[in-house]
Amino acid sequence: MKTVVKDSARKKAIREHRAHTGKSYTDAARDLDRQIDARQTQVVTFDSFSGQARHVVDLAREHVRSRRHSVLGTEHLLLGLLDDGAGGLAFEILDDLAGGVEAVESAVTTATPKGETRASQAVAFSDHAAFVLAKGAPRQANKTGHGYVGSEHILLALLAVHDCRACRILTGLGISYHPIRTEIVDRLNAMGVLSRYHNPH
Template identity: 35%
Template structure:
């Protein structure tokens, strides 16, 4: 299921599991995925949420208010709830709909919004986020990156090593990594 996920998106899933453990929850729900998206801090999803004034602390506080802490720390594997699995499936649909062959943090956030009924959606609404507006913000951020790519010239963009601001911001140079 995670083969199309970017490194950041995979990190979000790992962070979601950590957030579930921190709250002593023995499942990974949409709320933990939302916490993972914000906790990751660098991807399009985190930037979109941050630009709307949604912080990790505020989301954590809302999750604790709605669900509370679990009784004891879970051990071993923590499964996804059916709703969280649906969000991950919807993230693939969102990616395909946008013509992307990868699943990034932005697609996971779009999946959370499209699902619209989980604890994550409730938390976003409680924090004053209008779900269609969050979606619009993500699309705007994505088109902002794409819009800065050269339209006609095939050469690298001025001041941009790869010629693509999206690659420069979210990619990594394999040559440097190999050194």
């Protein structure tokens, strides 16, 4: 159940966020709601994740360490999808539609240069990354009618969080949610991967 912020406290938080960011009242309110939702997703489990999808997360952790960043963000999950062994269908689609996985990796590197911190052994997720893994990817698997979370569902979840870094990188390369969702469903159907929906479009 979503946390309800009392009106007076909520309005004060929105005003403070608006003053800090310069955003409109409506946009500041949306930001606050997203932050509340994201804070409830810190416990991430991988019971429904395929082996490939779990490997994507492992690779994302490696990218955090190799790039000397402090937390695992959506951009690191995107990098994990760029491995042909782990990324699976998501890798194939990005390679075909984003001008090659090298173009995506270059865009990530430009947006998130190497840092100077050493990540701890237990890498923490950013709020957006935690949301993608705990709620976003399972929701996308449910929407496409599949009983598992694959790398393709992680990609869809990244594209569904419009204000996360990975989504901004992908949209900058001309990659957006609805065409990718259609492509994923069509390719899974062609591969004979069953959906519980007759027409998932």
